[in-house]
Amino acid sequence: MDFIILSALAGFSLLMFTISYDIACQWKTRLTEHNTKMLKEMQLQLDKFTYQCVVPGWHAASHNDKCQENNSLSFKLGIGKTDSEGMERVWSIMNPMAYHTKDIGCGQRTDVVEDKIDSHNFQKNLGQGM
Ligand SMILES: [Zn+2]
Numbered sequence: 857m858d859f860i861i862l863s864a865l866a867g868f869s870l871l872m873f874t875i876s877y878d879i880a881c882q883w884k885t886r887l888t889e890h891n892t893k894m895l896k897e898m899q900l901q902l903d904k905f906t907y908q909c910v911v912p913g914w915h916a917a918s919h920n921d922k923c924q925e926n927n928s929l930s931f932k933l934g935i936g937k938t939d940s941e942g943m944e945r946v947w948s949i950m951n952p953m954a955y956h957t958k959d960i961g962c963g964q965r966t967d968v969v970e971d972k973i974d975s976h977n978f979q980k981n982l983g984q985g986m
Pocket residue numbers: 879881882911919920923924
């Protein structure tokens with residue numbers, strides 16, 4: 857997770873961001889420490905950023921009351937009304953693709969997954985009606 861987040865943020869000059877992660881409450885406690893263990897080129901000056909970590913709405917229900925109080929999307933600045941579970945909703949559509957794409961190369965797999973997501977988004981747009 858550290859590698860994914862730090863890689864994603866490298867090269868961006870964001871001043872403020874929010875990280876939504878199912879177990880952000882636990883993960884964030886060691887982010888600063890883990891940042892110092894990354895390659896120098898990947899390390900971020902986290903003290904230069906304003907960031908907040910949140911637990912997505914549906915996942916928060918399984919966390920204790922204190923965690924929900926501290927990490928709820930409802931109490932964070934700039935979040936709006938999202939539940940931050942958007943990525944989870946496509947898992948059920950994407951799961952069958954694992955079997956279909958397990959024997960193909962990386963490039964072709966990327967194309968197939970992209971086609972599936974494009975199709976999903978197109979169908980979603982059609983379903984919005986007029
Ligand atoms: Zn928690």
